[in-house]
Amino acid sequence: MKYYDKLIFELSKEGRQGCSLPANGWPGDLGDIPQNLRRQNRPALPQVSEPDVVRHYTCLSGMNFGVDNGFYPLGSCTMKYNPRINEQVASLPGFSSAHPLQPDSSVQGCLQVYHELARALSAITGMAEFTFAPCAGAHGELTGLMIMRKYHISRNDLRRTKVIVPDSAHGTNPASAAVCGLQVVQVKSRPDGTIDVNDLKPLLDDTVAGIMMTNPNTLGLFETEISEIAELVHACGGLLYYDGANMNPLLGKVRPGDMGFDIMHLNLHKTFSTPHGGGGPGSGPVGVRASLAEYLPCPRVLPDGKGGFRIGREGELSAGRVSGFMGNFSVMVKALAYIWTLGKENIRMAGPLSVLNANYVKESLKDNYRLPVDRLCKHEFVFDGLADASSGITALDVAKRLLDYGFHAPTIYFPLLFHQSIMIEPAETESKETLDGFIEAMRQIAQEAASDPQMLRSAPHNTPVRRPDETLAATRPVLRYVPEVPDE
Amino acid sequence: MAFAYFPHTEEDIRQMLGKIGASSLDELYSDVSPEFIFKGEFDLPEAMSEMDIRRRFSEMAGRNRSLTVFCGCGAYDHYSPAVIAPLISRAEFLTAYTPYQAEVSQGTLRYIFEYQSMITMLTGLDCANASMYDGATAAAEAMMMSLACTRKKRRVLLSMTLLPQVIEVAETYAGYHGVELGYVPEDNGGTSLDGLREQLAEGDVAGVLVPSLNRYGIIEDLEGFADAVHAQKALLMVYADPSSLAVLRTPGEWGADIACGDCQSLGLPLSFGGPYAGYLACRQEFVRKLPGRIAGQTVDMDGRRSFVLTLQAREQHIRREKATSNICSNQSLMALYVTIYLSLMGPEGMREVNSLSYGGAHYLHDRLLGTGLFDEAFARPFLKEFVLKTGLPVKKLQQTLCDNGFFAALEVGEGLVSFCVTEKRTKEEIDALVSCVEAMKQHGNLT
Numbered sequence: 001m002k003y004y005d006k007l008i009f010e011l012s013k014e015g016r017q018g019c020s021l022p023a024n025g026w027p028g029d030l031g032d033i034p035q036n037l038r039r040q041n042r043p044a045l046p047q048v049s050e051p052d053v054v055r056h057y058t059c060l061s062g063m064n065f066g067v068d069n070g071f072y073p074l075g076s077c078t079m080k081y082n083p084r085i086n087e088q089v090a091s092l093p094g095f096s097s098a099h100p101l102q103p104d105s106s107v108q109g110c111l112q113v114y115h116e117l118a119r120a121l122s123a124i125t126g127m128a129e130f131t132f133a134p135c136a137g138a139h140g141e142l143t144g145l146m147i148m149r150k151y152h153i154s155r156n157d158l159r160r161t162k163v164i165v166p167d168s169a170h171g172t173n174p175a176s177a178a179v180c181g182l183q184v185v186q187v188k189s190r191p192d193g194t195i196d197v198n199d200l201k202p203l204l205d206d207t208v209a210g211i212m213m214t215n216p217n218t219l220g221l222f223e224t225e226i227s228e229i230a231e232l233v234h235a236c237g238g239l240l241y242y243d244g245a246n247m248n249p250l251l252g253k254v255r256p257g258d259m260g261f262d263i264m265h266l267n268l269h270k271t272f273s274t275p276h277g278g279g280g281p282g283s284g285p286v287g288v289r290a291s292l293a294e295y296l297p298c299p300r301v302l303p304d305g306k307g308g309f310r311i312g313r314e315g316e317l318s319a320g321r322v323s324g325f326m327g328n329f330s331v332m333v334k335a336l337a338y339i340w341t342l343g344k345e346n347i348r349m350a351g352p353l354s355v356l357n358a359n360y361v362k363e364s365l366k367d368n369y370r371l372p373v374d375r376l377c378k379h380e381f382v383f384d385g386l387a388d389a390s391s392g393i394t395a396l397d398v399a400k401r402l403l404d405y406g407f408h409a410p411t412i413y414f415p416l417l418f419h420q421s422i423m424i425e426p427a428e429t430e431s432k433e434t435l436d437g438f439i440e441a442m443r444q445i446a447q448e449a450a451s452d453p454q455m456l457r458s459a460p461h462n463t464p465v466r467r468p469d470e471t472l473a474a475t476r477p478v479l480r481y482v483p484e485v486p487d488e
Numbered sequence: 489m490a491f492a493y494f495p496h497t498e499e500d501i502r503q504m505l506g507k508i509g510a511s512s513l514d515e516l517y518s519d520v521s522p523e524f525i526f527k528g529e530f531d532l533p534e535a536m537s538e539m540d541i542r543r544r545f546s547e548m549a550g551r552n553r554s555l556t557v558f559c560g561c562g563a564y565d566h567y568s569p570a571v572i573a574p575l576i577s578r579a580e581f582l583t584a585y586t587p588y589q590a591e592v593s594q595g596t597l598r599y600i601f602e603y604q605s606m607i608t609m610l611t612g613l614d615c616a617n618a619s620m621y622d623g624a625t626a627a628a629e630a631m632m633m634s635l636a637c638t639r640k641k642r643r644v645l646l647s648m649t650l651l652p653q654v655i656e657v658a659e660t661y662a663g664y665h666g667v668e669l670g671y672v673p674e675d676n677g678g679t680s681l682d683g684l685r686e687q688l689a690e691g692d693v694a695g696v697l698v699p700s701l702n703r704y705g706i707i708e709d710l711e712g713f714a715d716a717v718h719a720q721k722a723l724l725m726v727y728a729d730p731s732s733l734a735v736l737r738t739p740g741e742w743g744a745d746i747a748c749g750d751c752q753s754l755g756l757p758l759s760f761g762g763p764y765a766g767y768l769a770c771r772q773e774f775v776r777k778l779p780g781r782i783a784g785q786t787v788d789m790d791g792r793r794s795f796v797l798t799l800q801a802r803e804q805h806i807r808r809e810k811a812t813s814n815i816c817s818n819q820s821l822m823a824l825y826v827t828i829y830l831s832l833m834g835p836e837g838m839r840e841v842n843s844l845s846y847g848g849a850h851y852l853h854d855r856l857l858g859t860g861l862f863d864e865a866f867a868r869p870f871l872k873e874f875v876l877k878t879g880l881p882v883k884k885l886q887q888t889l890c891d892n893g894f895f896a897a898l899e900v901g902e903g904l905v906s907f908c909v910t911e912k913r914t915k916e917e918i919d920a921l922v923s924c925v926e927a928m929k930q931h932g933n934l935t
Contacts, residue, residue: 050569465794
């Protein structure tokens with residue numbers, strides 16, 4: 001990777017333009033728009049040629065690391081291979097040029113994608129129906145909680161304003177609950193991050209709207225007491241929400257709907273191979289059991305009774321509209337292409353191979369790194385720093401040094417249960433050779449911690465930039481480009 | 489036969505299980521109660537080859553009718569220059585995660601910084617975040633942000649001339665979040681300043697959200713709005729089409745504290761409603777209440793200019809239930825799309841896009857009035873989108889136009905139909921649309 005220092009604004013020169021538009025044959029440029037409705041100065045956008053633009057963004061891409069560059073063991077993020085055929089079919093002109101408000105009769109192809117994907121996800125998860133309106137995992141969580149609240153409100157069960165969240169949960173869980181107007185009640189987890197049923201019991205009363213769980217949990221461990229938890233929560237009148245962040249190890253093997261969950265979201269950008277795009281667009285469809293279907297957000301795709309589909313825009317019990325149209329449509333095309341490529345047989349291998357990869361890496365490194373919970377994991381596991389902590393080398397140092405070895409870093413300092421969490425998730429699309437290379441690098445780093453700790457503390461050494469000064473960024477924020485004024 | 493996405497050979501699996509000390513893949517699920525192991529057959533098709541996939545999806549895409557788009561209502565058919573798609577498809581952009589590891593994410597962080605800069609240039613405000621899901625959710629976040637900025641106030645006022653989907657999403661969020669909504673009525677197609685004053689007089693108002701280009705395509709005159717809102721110590725929030733801001737008075741110039749809207753109009757493909765990207769911008773004093781990701785400039789250990797995600801103390805992974813929002817991502821790749829689009833266009837290209845759209849829209853407007861089937865609805869300045877009154881049965885009108893290859897005349901109120909023209913529409917296309925309407929009239933198809 002090569003350092004490249006320009007911003008597009010710094011390539012700008014008055015009079016350049018990077019696009020050609022048709023000649024303007026219309027009379028009267030912006031004609032009768034009164035002056036007080038117009039902006040005073042033209043925006044200071046860059047003025048650059050088309051080749052300038054192409055080279056600039058190509059150079060920027062050279063400072064980025066993606067799944068296509070190498071192994072990305074980022075825990076809880078499921079960085080699996082993003083098949084290119086999915087990109088191609090998602091950008092077919094028939095899909096990409098469809099306006100979201102076109103008459104239903106003219107977008108039957110798009111509506112069929114929703115229908116087919118809902119069917120496939122129902123088969124995979126055991127949920128009855130899905131909405132595709134949420135644009136990301138956190139958005140799905142929020143939507144799921146809205147459905148939960150709407151359910152209680154519509155039954156005039158207005159006291160249910162608490163949602164139980166394990167203290168080991170992703171930060172989005174409590175944040176989503178708060179946005180949804182629910183009070184968060186934390187349930188303590190055991191040292192292995194699983195929920196302690198004895199701690200849960202006293203929290204369950206008629207003020208509980210439900211519980212949010214990831215299973216496997218943030219340590220990659222399966223909640224073995226899920227049946228009992230489901231019974232207890234249902235018995236008190238609450239609903240079970242499944243956070244699909246950790247669905248990948250269950251793919252093709254275990255269905256959340258069979259474990260007693262009432263509402264769940266999926267991250268199509270994790271479990272169903274759509275690219276993360278540097279932070280989005282994702283998609284966070286929400287599935288519910290049949291009795292909750294009428295609470296799903298509108299608009300929804302429904303059968304039209306004539307072998308086609310229509311968009312249902314209103315529903316009395318609907319949780320409401322949560323996004324401008326019907327979610328990130330092209331992401332759904334990609335997820336459906338992935339599922340159909342796997343088919344009913346290969347999908348059975350997806351989860352198990354991710355679990356095989358995780359346990360293989362865990363077993364291969366547990367002599368070098370401290371493994372706080374030494375048992376079978378699912379798709380990911382967590383180390384708590386080096387086995388020999390005497391050098392004072394931190395999770396951050398290990399993560400940064402991995403970048404020098406050509407690997408992306410694992411998730412660090414999460415979960416919060418340990419001080420030096422290193423959370424590793426090797427998706428099923430990684431080969432044994434790749435994992436062996438990673439294991440070798442991790443062992444080298446453990447040796448370097450003993451032999452040359454100073455070098456680790458100043459890692460990375462071979463990346464386009466080295467550790468940035470985050471304190472400076474936060475205390476003296478520079479959040480936009482301001483042209484330098486030349487000296488007089 | 490081996491499956492293309494799984495690299496494991498039988499020998500690999502055997503060796504790896506050996507290292508783990510397990511005898512089979514099934515044994516890796518011994519911690520899962522057997523009742524939860526799915527033993528049935530998945531109701532899914534047999535695995536499809538790449539050729540099968542291509543065929544099946546081409547068939548589905550072919551079931552959509554390709555229409556010439558003459559409608560907007562929140563999604564605009566602007567032109568996307570050819571270089572954008574291949575650039576954003578570069579694997580290093582496409583397959584990267586959120587830029588947590590700044591050292592290997594300078595590409596993403598730099599374009600986010602550029603994007604934020606461009607949004608501030610268009611809106612005339614000081615700061616912007618790294619993007620939101622879409623315009624409607626950005627508006628809902630702005631609404632919640634105004635509560636966080638003003639403390640202890642509970643009401644937010646929405647103009648009735650906002651796009652319906654923006655109002656609906658704000659209503660959904662407000663309902664669960666405990667925000668009390670008030671509505672500012674419409675007056676001759678624009679937001680009523682008197683109506684706003686009446687609503688403000690009731691007190692407890694944290695923020696007021698009004699559009700710049702409204703649901704009818706009318707350019708709102710927001711003279712006096714900022715003074716009225718600020719007199720009540722509330723925030724003025726403007727929902728603006730960012731493409732139009734290259735020529736129209738900016739939220740900053742109107743005295744707004746927050747601006748939000750949908751970046752779709754900056755060349756993003758229609759794509760049946762998504763992915764798009766919302767933008768959210770604010771004045772400097774509110775930046776610590778701004779939700780979402782923000783990239784900032786700093787230096788690295790060697791003093792080189794670098795970029796990082798910053799001001800993270802606002803965010804959910806630190807603040808958990810006390811965070812300003814639950815959002816923990818952005819529409820990053822779409823922000824890149826927009827950044828490249830604006831770079832290619834530059835100030836002159838953006839002016840030209842607006843000028844071409846304006847010219848075409850006004851030509852269509854006048855031609856439609858000339859058919860005698862439509863009347864002026866509001867007679868106020870518009871840019872690329874406008875609404876006409878008609879006595880025709882509007883569902884039938886829209887369906888007939890659709891049958892003839894046009895998406896036009898969307899019903900936006902009783903007897904009100906909406907049209908939109910962008911720089912992509914040629915004079916020939918506009919004439920063809922008008923001819924189609926005239927032919928219906930002649931054949932008496934419209935009564």
